[in-house]
Amino acid sequence: MVMMIGVMLVGLNGAVANTVVSGVKAESEKKSLGSILATNYFKDIDFVKEEEMVFGGWDVFYTDAFQAANYHKIIPFELYKNSEEFLKRLTPLKGYVNEWDTDEAINSDYSIKMWNLKNFMEAVNMVRKDIEEFKKKNNLENVVVVYLGLPLKNRRKLEDLNKVCFEDLTMLDGNYLPSSVAYAVGAILEGCPFVDFTPNLTLQLDFVEDLAIKNKVPLAGMDGNTGQTLMKTLIAPMLKIRNFKLIGWYSTNILGNNDGKVLSRPEHKALKIEDKLSVLEPILGYSDFEHVVDISYYRPRYDNKEAWDSIDFEGFLGLPMSFKINWLGRDSILAAPLVLDLIKHMDFSRRNQNYGIQEHLAIYFKHPLRSRYSRSNIPLYKDKLVLSFFDAFNLLLEFYKKIPIKN
Ligand SMILES: NC(=O)c1ccc[n+]([C@@H]2O[C@H](COP(=O)([O-])OP(=O)(O)OC[C@H]3O[C@@H](n4cnc5c(N)ncnc54)[C@H](O)[C@@H]3O)[C@@H](O)[C@H]2O)c1
Missing domain, CATH: 3.30.360.10 (Dihydrodipicolinate Reductase; domain 2)
Structure with a gap:
């Protein structure tokens, strides 16, 4: 029996997320283009397939994925028109917003205003419940969460945010940390790998990776490297x-x-x-x-x-x-295959017990993160693991060389 995996996208109706969900169903023989994992180098590795993914997620803009695809007009209509039924069933859960979000998100009627909650942890618990219900409804054991929301405001310095530890979340008000952190911590506590495709500070908070290691969860980020x-x-x-x-x-x-x-x-x-x-x-x-x-x-x-x-x-x-x-x-045609690759990598890392920041995925990001638990001797630039394209590709290949290939 094929084991399906859940994929929850934050910003489900946005340009990149919608290109992912309408792209996987598109009638095209060229779906593998733009994917690093579709190259021969990785042909023997048992990654999850697009057909085994069940999509869901959150947004502050309520519409179904078919209407969103018609709105974005990124994929030609002829390629997704036969998936109308599937796309019409795909609607987002209410997104979580606080003062770090865009003014449009803050003013959206379809959102949970975190400043009205008891504390930051309440939003985390609501994200957990969303994931749990998504799993139950779709009969899934595993879910990968990908953050494809917007670049948030830069309201507080990372060094100040880094004074926060996990235990503080029940004492902090809903505006203190970026709303993206509620999604990340909720995902981690539910045992779900989390990818940040945006330039937000989410995965740079020390306690977030510590929590991921404790809960045996892979993380990857940040800011997709597409053009x-x-x-x-x-x-x-x-x-x-x-x-x-x-x-x-x-x-x-x-x-x-x-x-x-x-x-x-x-x-x-x-x-x-x-x-x-x-x-x-x-x-x-x-x-x-x-x-x-x-x-x-x-x-x-x-x-x-x-x-x-x-x-x-x-x-x-x-x-x-x-x-x-x-x-x-x-933009989104470049980004979507990388997002699909990242989902596959994260599911693979979870199955192979690689937790915390996945440094070997540096090729996918403009700001590749170094794990706090790293044993690598690659020098950092400021806090970034910046590599040339080929060095980053070799790092990726090295990682998979160590993994036994399927027969
Ligand atoms: N396309 C690329 O090449 C590329 C490269 C690197 C990074 N990125 C990043 O990917 C992200 C997505 O890009 P996009 O073009 O799809 O943007 P977009 O604006 O089309 O999509 C973002 C979606 O997130 C939703 N959203 C906003 N706040 C939210 C919240 N708090 N909770 C849930 N949903 C929320 C919005 O309503 C929107 O539908 C951006 O942060 C962008 O910077 C994109």
């Missing part, structure tokens, strides 16, 4: 190996989806820009170059993001040269 930053992790090693001196790297993005709208607000943008700025220095090994990253909201492009990079460098005798990259990527 411009991915190119940087590829090109920076070339500059280094050819011994070209980087003088400046100017990056700009125009993005017209909701993520772009939220990221155009300074209070939501800070962590994302920091993640985007962090990749060059650790790969090149020096910092005396200009690095500018900007994100602008430009509605006509919607999900079809455009990024420009102008790279200035010096060659032989210090003579200046430059090259340009014009990246025309579809």
Whole structure:
């Protein structure tokens, strides 16, 4: 008998989550494109399959997944029209919001306002109950939770948040920590692997990983590496190996989806820009170059993001040269296969008893996290495990080489 696994997405009706759920049902022979796990390197590993996933999740925007797909228009209608019945049944549970959320989420009628709860732990317990009921309703033993909500406001410094321990949650008011932490802690206490695809601080809170280790739960994050930053992790090693001196790297993005709208607000943008700025220095090994990253909201492009990079460098005798990259990527089409890969990795890690932050998944993230329990000697840049694209890929391969392959 096939064992189904549950997948609960935070932000179920958002562009990325909706591309995941309508994409897995789409009538296309090209569903494996964009997935690292669909390459031959991993063909002998027994990952869970898309057909074995049962989807659910939370949002503060109530509609069914079919309407959401019609709204986003990311996947052509002909590809998902025959899944209408399946998608219409897929509606979100009420999302949890507090002062860290976007104003739209705070003002949504379809949300649980955490400031009205007794304390932060009450929200955690409600998330637990949601997961428990989802498991019961769908007859599931295991669920993976993926955070695909929005970049939250940056209201309090990480060092202050890190003074909090798990036992404090019953004493803290519902606004104290980001709402994303309620989802993460709820998932961990239910024994569910948790992935953070966003630049939020959730998995950087020390007590969160400690709790995951105690409860035997894998974690992965943070901030999906889908486009411009991915190119940087590829090109920076070339500059280094050819011994070209980087003088400046100017990056700009125009993005017209909701993520772009939220990221155009300074209070939501800070962590994302920091993640985007962090990749060059650790790969090149020096910092005396200009690095500018900007994100602008430009509605006509919607999900079809455009990024420009102008790279200035010096060659032989210090003579200046430059090259340009014009990246025309579809944001959610790039992200969805990575989210599906991450669900498979997390289920695999749970079955193979690998708990806490999964460092081998660095290739998937702009801000790959180092585990507090790590034995790795890869140097950190600030708090990040930034690697070149190929070093990150080798780390992933190394991990699976140690796992016995199926016969
Ligand atoms: N697409 C990419 O290439 C990419 C890359 C890296 C990171 N990300 C991150 O992934 C996330 C999702 O991106 P998107 O384009 O789908 O954004 P989106 O705005 O389309 O989707 C976010 C969804 O989350 C919902 N939401 C907001 N607050 C919530 C809460 N408190 N609880 C539950 N749901 C809530 C919103 O209603 C919305 O439906 C963003 O944080 C983005 O920065 C995306």
